[in-house]
Amino acid sequence: MDTNLHHRMQVINTMLLEMASGNFFYRIERNSENDDIEALILTLNMLAEEIQDTIVHQGYVNTDQTNLDIVxxxxxxxxxxxxxxxxxxxxNILSCLYDDxxxxxxxxxxxxxSTIKWSATWKQLIKKEIFDTSIGLYFKSKGNLIIPKIAYISTFHDFTINEKRILITVIHHSNFRNQLDADLKQRVIKDDKLTSERKEKSNKPKIRLSFEDIRKIREGHDIIINNLxxxxxxxxxxxxQIGTNEFKLKYGFKExxxxxxxxxxxxxRLRKAQMLIQYSDVPLKSIAYMVxxxxxxxxxxSFKKRYGYTPSALRKNSISSEKDS
Known part of the structure; x- marks a missing residue:
């Protein structure tokens, strides 16, 4: 498969996974291609935008409900x-580790x-002692998805080191009713857990994960895959980093x-290495570092323990298969 085509299909797959998990703020960057894949990308971007607008708009048309602004x-x-x-x-949104x-x-x-737009804004704010503004920026995740956001920019002085600092904040609008519903679910689960514990004869009650715990662990799962x-x-x-504790992470991930x-x-890491060995000509040593x-x-x-054969044996077999075909 053509490298560019493979990359475009991979980005579409990532976008669909994000939408399936409820993240509708991602977009796929457009290019100059005029084919069916580009038409699909356009449709996906429009669909995500419409769903996002609908969710946000509900907070304005339902006057008996309050909008909640989340950093x-x-x-x-x-x-x-x-x-x-x-x-x-x-x-989590950028699918990056904190240290990265x-x-x-x-x-x-x-x-x-957005880099060009940011550079122009940077030239202004760096000259002024006090600067406040907002600009539309397109962030990019590690999976090459585009995240359009309004960024609020303010400067302040850090007197501990006597230097200027720049604060960038991205606000997400959410219907407060959603937060109330989430709180209600938490209380129901908590009450149900207490009831179960009373019935439990063992001194070690079974741990139950909340919806929020599950969401955080899934985000951790995605971060691992994107940072092998x-x-x-x-x-x-x-x-x-993902907003939980070590015990819940270990228990929840296993569950x-x-x-x-x-x-x-x-x-x-080994699964990705296996794919690279089979379907690329990247040297084995480079693949080892890449994963x-x-x-x-x-x-x-580690590879032989997992699959029962060495990386070099798989590469040799893959090359032989290509020659035979």
Missing amino acids: QMSFILDEKGIVQMVNQLAC IIGNDFENFLTEE ESDFPSLKDFAL LYGTTVHRFLMQE GFKSMPHFSR
């Missing part, structure tokens, strides 16, 4: 535009078009996916 993404930059602080939800955002240029998380090449943080730090976090990470292994011997041992 979705928040960044603090230094005078060079380097990210010094980012909230955990921004990491901190210390990087803010521009790296914008599309090329990165050094994985400790379970405690990773749990904090949802039937395996531990580290075992899942290893399985996904997060620090040495070729460790990669080979």
Whole structure:
């Protein structure tokens, strides 16, 4: 399959998965192609926009309900535009690990078009002592999905280090009724849990995950898949990033996916390596580093333990199959 075509289909698949999980703020970047795939991309973008507008609009037309504004993404930059602080939800939305955002240029998380707009705004704010404005920016996730947002920008002075700082805040509008419904579900689940515990004869009551716990663990699952090449943080730090604790992360991940976090990470790294060995001509050593292994011997041992054959044997077999066909 053509590389460009494969990339476009992969982005469409990612977009569909995000929409299926309830995230309608993503968009796919358009290009100059005039084919059926581009028509599908246009339809998906329009569908996501209409669903998002409908959800937000309900908060305005239903006057007996209150709109709730939620800080979705928040960044603090230094005078060079380097990210010094980012909230955990921004990491989840961008499908990036916390350490992959901190210390990087803010521009790296914008599309090329938005980078130009951001540069023009940056020239203005860096000259002024006090600066407040809002601009429309297109953020890009690690999966190459586009996230259109209105960013509110303010400058302030950090007297502890005597330097200017830039605060970027992205607000998401939500119907307050949704929050009330979520709170009601939490109370019902909590009451049901207490009732079950009273009936339980064992001194160790069974743990039940809330809807919010499940959502956070699923976000952690997606972050792992999108960062196979990165050094994985400790379970405690990773749990904090997705907004839970280490115990719930370990228990919930095992309940949802039937395996531990580290075992899942290893399985996904080896699965990706298997695909690259079979369907690309990338050197085996490069593949090992691409999926997060620090040495070729460790990669080979882990691969053989998982599949029963070495990476070199699979590559040799794949090459032989291509020659025969």
